[in-house]
Amino acid sequence: MSWRKERRAERGYHHGNLKEALLQAALGLIAEKGAAGFTFADAARMAGVSAAAPYRHFRDRDELLSSIAQRGFEQFEARLTAAWDDGRPDTVTAFERVGRAYLAFAREEPAFYNAMFESGLPVDANPALQAASERAFNIIRAAAERLAALAPPGTPRPPAMMMALHIWSMSHGVASLFSRGDAARRKLPMSPDELLEAEVLIYLRGLGFPTDRRPAAKSAEPPPVPPEASSGSGVPPGGPWGKPK
Amino acid sequence: MSWRKERRAERGYHHGNLKEALLQAALGLIAEKGAAGFTFADAARMAGVSAAAPYRHFRDRDELLSSIAQRGFEQFEARLTAAWDDGRPDTVTAFERVGRAYLAFAREEPAFYNAMFESGLPVDANPALQAASERAFNIIRAAAERLAALAPPGTPRPPAMMMALHIWSMSHGVASLFSRGDAARRKLPMSPDELLEAEVLIYLRGLGFPTDRRPAAKSAEPPPVPPEASSGSGVPPGGPWGKPK
DNA sequence: GGCTCATGTAAAAGCCGTTCACATGAGCTG
DNA sequence: CAGCTCATGTGAACGGCTTTTACATGAGCC
Missing domain, CATH: 1.10.357.10 (Tetracycline Repressor, domain 2)
Structure with missing residues (x-):
């Protein structure tokens, strides 16, 4: 393992880690401009290699x-x-x-x-x-x-x-x-x-799951599921949609 | 209105209906290859005009x-x-x-x-x-x-x-x-x-809407909503997901 | 030291988007 | 009908992208 050249400011002819660098560059570009806007050439540029280099690592x-x-x-x-x-x-x-x-x-x-x-x-x-x-x-x-x-x-x-x-x-x-x-x-x-x-x-x-603990105003729904179904799932009082003001 | 040239097999210098033709062509191309794969030049070609012509009708x-x-x-x-x-x-x-x-x-x-x-x-x-x-x-x-x-x-x-x-x-x-x-x-x-x-x-x-007409097995849910809520909405017997075989 | 092969480069072909100067002709004006 | 004008279309050109090809480099191994 001789690729501590990463530390060198200037890399030589070989990149040493191009595949990963391309993936990272692409990830950044996609986050910026979307998958549609992302270009292969840009990723290569960002990694500091020629436009043809990526083809050694990805078919296209x-x-x-x-x-x-x-x-x-x-x-x-x-x-x-x-x-x-x-x-x-x-x-x-x-x-x-x-x-x-x-x-x-x-x-x-x-x-x-x-x-x-x-x-x-x-x-x-x-x-x-x-x-x-x-x-x-x-x-x-x-x-x-x-x-x-x-x-x-x-x-x-x-x-x-x-x-x-x-x-x-x-x-x-x-x-x-x-x-x-x-x-x-x-x-x-x-x-x-x-x-x-x-x-x-x-x-x-x-589906019939009891999802909150308020005494329901309408029907008798016993909590039959033993230690379950009565959770800390944070249903606010008033139903799943807050207070109906 | 002089554009019965549509009937002429060969159109002259002016298309006469290019904007619409481009929209239709693009629609077909997008259906085929997706919006990403669709190209402006292709649409122009399909409409039988030069690649620059579309720019008279769409900014880009x-x-x-x-x-x-x-x-x-x-x-x-x-x-x-x-x-x-x-x-x-x-x-x-x-x-x-x-x-x-x-x-x-x-x-x-x-x-x-x-x-x-x-x-x-x-x-x-x-x-x-x-x-x-x-x-x-x-x-x-x-x-x-x-x-x-x-x-x-x-x-x-x-x-x-x-x-x-x-x-x-x-x-x-x-x-x-x-x-x-x-x-x-x-x-x-x-x-x-x-x-x-x-x-x-x-x-x-x-949400509490009665959505089918089977006598519910669990609770008393009167159908209080007068002529509504009991519809021909085609809920199959067995609930919204067919028979639980 | 020298070989070899993975990895990188430069150049080129072909496509696309876009722009610009120029051509055409449809419709108005007189 | 002559002539003008302006919307609409053309061709050429620029730069950028993708992908291929022939060639260069040098890392790892004998």
Whole structure:
């Protein structure tokens, strides 16, 4: 390992770490100008190499984009996994934390999110990419599975896969429409996080899950799910949408 | 009006209808290759003019894209309006029809949808575009308003704006993730339409709206909303997700 | 020390967006 | 109908991007 040339102000003929440098440069460029505006040549320039050099590491511009998306899905999976925390302290709380993690990722990693969901690259054309995407979705799926198992007795048990797809679509919808770029400037009555939280809570209630602790004004809904379902999930009094002033 | 030259096989120096021809050409190209892949030069070629000609009608490529998005929002609004049909025959049925119209538009007008939601053009930078987008959203908003007014007594009335945003995010999420391009090839347990319908129904139920006619197994939920809320909205027996086999 | 191969470069071809000076001819004006 | 004018289209040119090709460099290995 002789590449302490990184420390040298001027690098020699060989870069020594070009692949990684290109990925980082691209990440920055995408965050700035979007996947559409990002150019291969710019990334090369930023890394201080000629325009042809990147082709030693990526077949073409799309493969660089795919690599970033791939990395993005991996980080995404990691963050969802951490948020889920295997359902602690209780399933509903953890479930909502996953939703917030989705939004947080979209907000905090705009470049990854862009490459993953907005770059228009064909995810299913790349098996590795598709697998990474699937692994991320499986976190939501697993969480939904656990949640479905807690469905109140007496009601038909919702299919976990469907729940997972529903939650995914809500998260993705809110993130795409309200939590990114220009769309974020739309004047909303509440933050994207609050919006999604309320949406998920209402949805879960629609499935029969008790989602708050206020004595419900309408019907007898015993809390039959033993240590669960009565969580610190922070539902404000007045329902999932604050006070109806 | 002297432009019956359209009938002439060869047009003369002047096209006579270039602006419209360019819009149509672009629409076709975007449907084929996405807004990112669409090129100004290609549209010109397809219209049979030089590469510089389009600049007599659009400031640049982005303005052409904006024009298409604008037209898209107008058609979108028209379709949502028709689907809503002023809440006939009943609010819930009409509401769900709006959701399906959202998906149908995404499916049947991929070029418009792409320009509107996936091209990455700054909607709020163009006042006309933003206004058109707002008008489309206002259909959903109006529908939510009507729906909110029907909230069962005894429950806190949900803010209509929030409901509208929720429905929008669900529709957009399902359309983006499952109803377009490659993502549509994901293996789903149900069609995007069914997925969205179930999602909306569960959500509405979470708000306290009675969404089907089966004698509920759990609580006394009188149908207090006079001629409404018990609609032909086609909820299959077994809840919004078919039979839990 | 010398070989070799991964890694980088320069140059070139082909495309695109955009601009500019110039051409054309449709419609008005008299 | 003659002639003018201005919207609309053309061709050439500039710079930038992607990608390929032939060639240069030097790091690691014998």
